[in-house]
Amino acid sequence: MPAISSRLLRGVAFASALLALPAVTFADVRVLLGVDPADSTGNVLLSASLAPSQSLGRALGSATTITQTSTMADVLRATRTVENEIIIAPAHATASATLHQYRLLATSGREQTYVLVARTDIGGMDKLAGKRIYLPQQDSLRSYVAKGLLTDSGVKLAGFSKVIYGNTSGGGLVALSFDMADVTVADETQAKQWLAENPGKARILKTTRPVPGGMSLVVRKDFCEQHCARLAAWINSPDGAITGVGRFKLASADTARQFTYVASLGITTPEALKGAQRVSAEQVAELARSNVVIVDTRTTKEFENEHVPGAISVPYVEKSLKEIDFDASKDDFSALAKLAKDKPTLFLCNGPECWKSYKASKAAVAAGFTRVYWFRGGMPEWREKHMPVEGLAAAAMALAPAAKAPAKTVVVASR
Numbered sequence: 368m369p370a371i372s373s374r375l376l377r378g379v380a381f382a383s384a385l386l387a388l389p390a391v392t393f394a395d396v397r398v399l400l401g402v403d404p405a406d407s408t409g410n411v412l413l414s415a416s417l418a419p420s421q422s423l424g425r426a427l428g429s430a431t432t433i434t435q436t437s438t439m440a441d442v443l444r445a446t447r448t449v450e451n452e453i454i455i456a457p458a459h460a461t462a463s464a465t466l467h468q469y470r471l472l473a474t475s476g477r478e479q480t481y482v483l484v485a486r487t488d489i490g491g492m493d494k495l496a497g498k499r500i501y502l503p504q505q506d507s508l509r510s511y512v513a514k515g516l517l518t519d520s521g522v523k524l525a526g527f528s529k530v531i532y533g534n535t536s537g538g539g540l541v542a543l544s545f546d547m548a549d550v551t552v553a554d555e556t557q558a559k560q561w562l563a564e565n566p567g568k569a570r571i572l573k574t575t576r577p578v579p580g581g582m583s584l585v586v587r588k589d590f591c592e593q594h595c596a597r598l599a600a601w602i603n604s605p606d607g608a609i610t611g612v613g614r615f616k617l618a619s620a621d622t623a624r625q626f627t628y629v630a631s632l633g634i635t636t637p638e639a640l641k642g643a644q645r646v647s648a649e650q651v652a653e654l655a656r657s658n659v660v661i662v663d664t665r666t667t668k669e670f671e672n673e674h675v676p677g678a679i680s681v682p683y684v685e686k687s688l689k690e691i692d693f694d695a696s697k698d699d700f701s702a703l704a705k706l707a708k709d710k711p712t713l714f715l716c717n718g719p720e721c722w723k724s725y726k727a728s729k730a731a732v733a734a735g736f737t738r739v740y741w742f743r744g745g746m747p748e749w750r751e752k753h754m755p756v757e758g759l760a761a762a763a764m765a766l767a768p769a770a771k772a773p774a775k776t777v778v779v780a781s782r
Contacts, residue, residue: 395431396424396427396429396430396431396432396452396453396590397434397450397451397452397453398423398432398433398434398451398452398453398454398455399433399434399436399442399451399453399454399456400433400434400435400436400455400456400609401435401436401437401439401441401442401445401454401457402435402436402437403437403439403456403457403504403508404437404439404504404507405503405504405507405510405533405534405535405536406457406507406508406509406536422601422604422606423601423606426597426598426600426604426606427594427597427598427601428597434451438506439457439460439506439507440505440506442454442460442506443459443460443463443720444669444717446460446463446464446466446467446469447463447467447718447720447721447745447746447747448669448672448673448717448746449467449468449587449747449750450672450760452586452587452590453584453585453586453587453590453598454469454584455582455584455585455609455612456582456583456585457508457581457583458508458579458583458625458626458629459508459511459512459629459632459633461583461585461626461629462626462627462629462630462633463630463633463720464585465585465623465626465630466630467718467747467751468588468589468747468750469585469586469587469588470586470587470588470591470595471583471584471618471622471626472584472585472586472591472595472598472599472602472617472618473583473584473598473599473602473607473615473616473617473618474579474581474582474583474584474615474618474622475581475582475583475608475609475612475613475615475616476579476580476581476582476612476613477580477581478578478579478580478625479554479555479556479577479578479579479580480554480555480556480574480575480576480577481509481512481516481552481553481554481574481575481578482552482553482555482558482571482573482574482575483513483516483550483551483552483571483572483573483574484539484540484543484550484551484552484553484558484562484569484570484571484572485498485550485551485569485570485572486543486549486550486568486569486570487567487568489550489570489572492517492520492572493520493522495517495522495526495527495549495550496522496526496527497526497527497528498527498528498549498550499527499528499529499547499548499549499550500513500524500527500529500530500531500548500550500551501531501533501538501539501547501548501550501551502530502531502532502533502539502551502552503533503534503535503536503538503539503552504532504533504534505532508578509536509552509553509554510532510552511632511633512552512575512578512629513551514634515575515631515632515634516552516573516632518632518634519573519632520573523688523692524688524690525688525693525694530688531547531548536553536554536557537553537557539551539553540553540558540561543568543569544565544568550572555571555574559571575632576625576628577625578625578629579622579626579629581612581613582609582612582613583618583626584602584615599617602615602616602617603617634689634690634720635719636719636720636721636743637691637725638743640725640728640729640732640741642729642732642739643728643729643731643732643739643740643741644738644739644740644741645740645741645742645743646713646740646741646742647742647748648742648744648748648751648752648754649752650740651675651713651715651740651742651754652754654711654713654740655675655676657711659710659711659712659713659740660679660706660707660710660711660712660713661675661677661678661679661713661715662678662679662681662706662712662713662714662715663678663679663680663681663716664681664683664715664716664723664724665680665682665716665717665721665723665746666682667680667682669717670682670758671758671759672758672759672760673750673756673758673759673761674746674756674757674758675715675746675749675754675756676755676756676757678715681700681702681703681705681727682702682723683698683699683700683716683724683726683727684698684699684700685698685722685723685726686698686699687726689722693726695726695729695730700727700730703727703730703731703734706736708734708735708737709737711738711739711740712731712736712738712739712740713740713741714727714728714739714740714741714742715742715745715749716745717745717746717747718743718744718745718746718747719743719744719745721745724741724742724743724745725741728740728741
């Protein structure tokens with residue numbers, strides 16, 4: 368019997384104590400529960416998911432690991448790396464997931480509408496330059512839709528004199544009250560109530576279409592083929608709910624169309640980059656055979672999990688805004704200096720929504736690299752085209768046993 372590390376034993380023992388279930392050595396089904404800390408579901412606790420996690424494991428007939436996180440950047444990244452079979456998350460993460468091999472299965476909560484609220488003396492969206500904007504946490508749903516509304520009007524975050532990121536969804540209206548900000552984003556109902564209580568203080572500048580509220584459940588398509596019927600039965604059963612999130616209901620076609628709108632609000636990279644040649648997955652495979660240097664700008668962890676064969680890991684540490692005229696001085700890509708400028712070099716990351724490869728390619732062009740290729744589609748396109756991969760994920764799949772473990776559930780602590 369293979370040796371098991373003491374760390375793994377402690378983790379299994381901890382989960383078993385929580386659930387009063389026997390320890391398991393592995394889990395077949397990975398569920399990511401992404402909680403937006405700036406949203407109304409931000410107080411969902413790990414313990415709240417214990418009962419539904421057990422029933423979900425029984426319904427699927429497989430061992431199930433549920434990981435809860437309030438770091439929305441990790442949730443959005445996970446929608447593109449497709450390492451989880453199931454993701455439960457707010458609307459913007461759900462929209463991203465449906466673009467990358469996930470199928471929408473269920474939603475919870477009522478639809479919501481969001482608005483940009485500004486001081487009364489600001490006459491329109493074209494008057495926001497030089498003003499101060501308050502947004503909830505950077506990767507929260509409200510910040511996501513606010514940036515989408517701004518982009519739709521041709522307004523860039525870099526044009527504001529100050530961008531304030533807070534911890535709560537209601538902080539922006541408080542900031543307006545105390546003249547700490549000039550514009551913010553809020554739920555329309557909440558904003559109208561605040562405007563009625565503070566007459567003459569501010570006005571609504573722009574409004575979104577209806578957006579699905581609460582949390583939604585998406586299933587990776589390959590997993591869905593065999594298990595969505597069981598998941599649907601679980602959703603329709605008395606167990607298909609999570610405390611603090613609400614009861615799930617199977618998604619309708621109209622709801623699916625709402626997520627298409629939410630996806631359109633996402634800030635994606637430009638279609639082209641001056642000085643660099645944009646390439647497809649097929650072209651990357653061809654370039655790899657001609658010894659082009661393939662640079663993966665994602666994190667080391669992501670690279671180790673899965674990467675294009677022959678690629679090298681050169682992480683782009685991103686702190687700047689996701690905009691064309693980003694401030695590169697806020698980022699760290701000093702590792703670029705270690706690459707040979709006279710060799711054709713290709714940069715990639717996690718698809719059109721990932722700005723790291725765009726910024727890296729732009730830095731390479733500015734640094735005088737003779738030939739720069741930009742793989743905008745990145746790992747999502749590479750995976751969707753069924754191209755070969757290297758890394759821990761590929762190795763695990765090759766070694767995966769055919770037999771399934773008894774149905775158990777493990778819950779991993781929030782991170």
